[in-house]
Amino acid sequence: MIQLTKQEQVYRTLKERIEKQIYAPGHCLPKEVELAVELGISRQTLRPALEQLAMENRIERVKGKGTFIRGGKEETRTRILVILNDLEHISNPYLYLMPWIQLTAENMNVKLESCSQASLLSRPGHEIVRKIANDGFQGILWFGSNFTGREPLVEILRKTGLPVLLPHASRNDQEVTGFTSMGTDYRRVLEDGLRYFAAQGHRRIAHLTQKDMRGIAEEEYFQCVRSLGLDAAPVLLYLTPEALDVRQIREGAAFLMTRTPRPTALFCFSDFYALQVYEYFAEKKIRIPDDVAVLSIGGQIGCDFLKPSLSAIDFGSSEIGRSAVRVLVEMIHEKRLNRDYIVTPHHITERESTRKMIYHTNQQKGKSL
Template identity: 25%
Template sequence: MTEKAAEKKTGRVTIREVADDAGVSVAAVSKVLRDAYGVSDALRSKVRASMARLGYRPLAAARGMRGQTYTLGLVLPDLRNPFFADIMVGVNNALERTQYRPLIGISESSVTNEMAIVESMMDRQMDGIILIGSTEDRNNHEKIAAAKPLVTIGHHDPEAHSFDTVNNNDQQGAMLAVKHLAANGYKSIAMLSLISGTSTILSQRELGYRRAMIEVGLSKNINVVQAPQTLREVQLAARRMLGGSNPPDAIFCWTDFIALEVISVATEMGIKIPEDLGIVGYDNTVYCDFAQNGLSSIDQSGELLGLQAARLLVERIKGRKQAEHFVVTPRLVARRSSRS
């Protein structure tokens, strides 16, 4: 069924009605809808004003039959981590002046869920996909990229050719955290990480932690604790670490979401922060700056990551073939949780 026929059957405003209202041809309206090359700002404004006045909405299914739906699929591991909200702000900012709209799926860090969501997005003819904190390996990424333009955030694969990656330098960020803690007098610095067999960001952060501990002369105190990303498991891991016979005097947490929970557990146990325990998180989310938290954290510019990912994906959709691998330089934002 054509878009015109579908609109007539459902009583929707037609493209011809938009053209008549704007005083332009149907072809001109079509060019604006396709964001075609050579359309003037004046024509685009006139047509969009008529679309808004008449309440015109193009049918996604009909647009998909012509090649584009102007929808982008974003797959997130979960909704609880506030860092993903920063990424979404960046994505929305990048798409603000385009016709593209992001639609979100939640994988819950499950490979099975992630692939099922991606397949559903492809079935719905979304124009491209952004995977955030992906659980996939290169083989699956290449399969996705063969079907749809793909950009990953939080997945290090600088040798990939069929898709783009957007990251911060996770190894450097972890090293900044450890060296900051060591410079403030902490000696027994542990890392609270996540149980994950495929995450390249975790492997890079753990590697950075180990490298920094060696460089500051604390190699004998290297202690990486991995826990599932549920509040109960994080609480149990933190209590075991802090209640043991040789507790750490500082903890570097792989994400702020976890670090804030460690602050809560330590406070309940009567441990003074930062006198008895220094804590550094990762992401520098908005909650770090709350007075009751004062969490030192590694800033990896979440909004910038989202903005660049959306930019690269649109470029891919428009025909760019050569892979790009964008990397942000992290910085440490020191607050009172680490004797700043």
């Protein structure tokens, strides 16, 4: 059972009273001192709860007059435009982030409206800017990444004057677009994955990845490999030209598994790569994890349902989705267009694909490290 902090309990109590209209629209709350006494808390505990309610447009704090309950739900909801990318693929992060974004938006009195990039760009740029303003949007959540700066929608969204958040992007994306971005520290991900394998006793670890390695240079990668005392043979790194080409991924798996001696562990660029590896290994009678342990980056495709279940460095879709809404609402409330780059946490979830059988029987399934 989740234990709520006192501040969270107070926030939920006040939110419930507002939603049930125990505090009706237009009602003036008691002064902070009086309300704190009524709730049996300190003003220090009350204030963050009131700030949260104000950020969600549930109350309005009028200097010199008091704190008032705002109008009906629809007229007080923060309006956010969600722009979806046009990639229809199981690796699209939108599929895994959107449910948590929707849930958090509902809890925070936010109204979302979604559209695709293609839909927006069917209009001239000035019409897009005008429509976003006329429809009353206060912020934009854009599932975009890997920007060059030449994308027409970047300049169009700048002209809206609204805060734009990229929930699954890189530092370079923030530098190129000027939009606040959230993303994973992939250097730390690589180091954590290699360190995890090393702790299991692996020394000859293959890495099957896409050619840009999410912005990490080959020499950086091998420096990390050497620092952990692992085999730094160049043939243990295979770069595919494309990230979604099944043939290239299978060719990479075949190349790595025919090196001598064969690697005892394989680090995969993504869950999609791992799926192709599983199929290739099944065809070649390569056993996971007895012959080769497999670790993926992502943890978003139902890793528990694979056989054997897939160990992964998990991006934490639920936390990213929740944080994206919170951060954008804060920016709207504070009238800020930009924030520093936000690094989202990751963790390793160990499953059967990296466990030796004797080790597997004594461990809890899906244990997070």
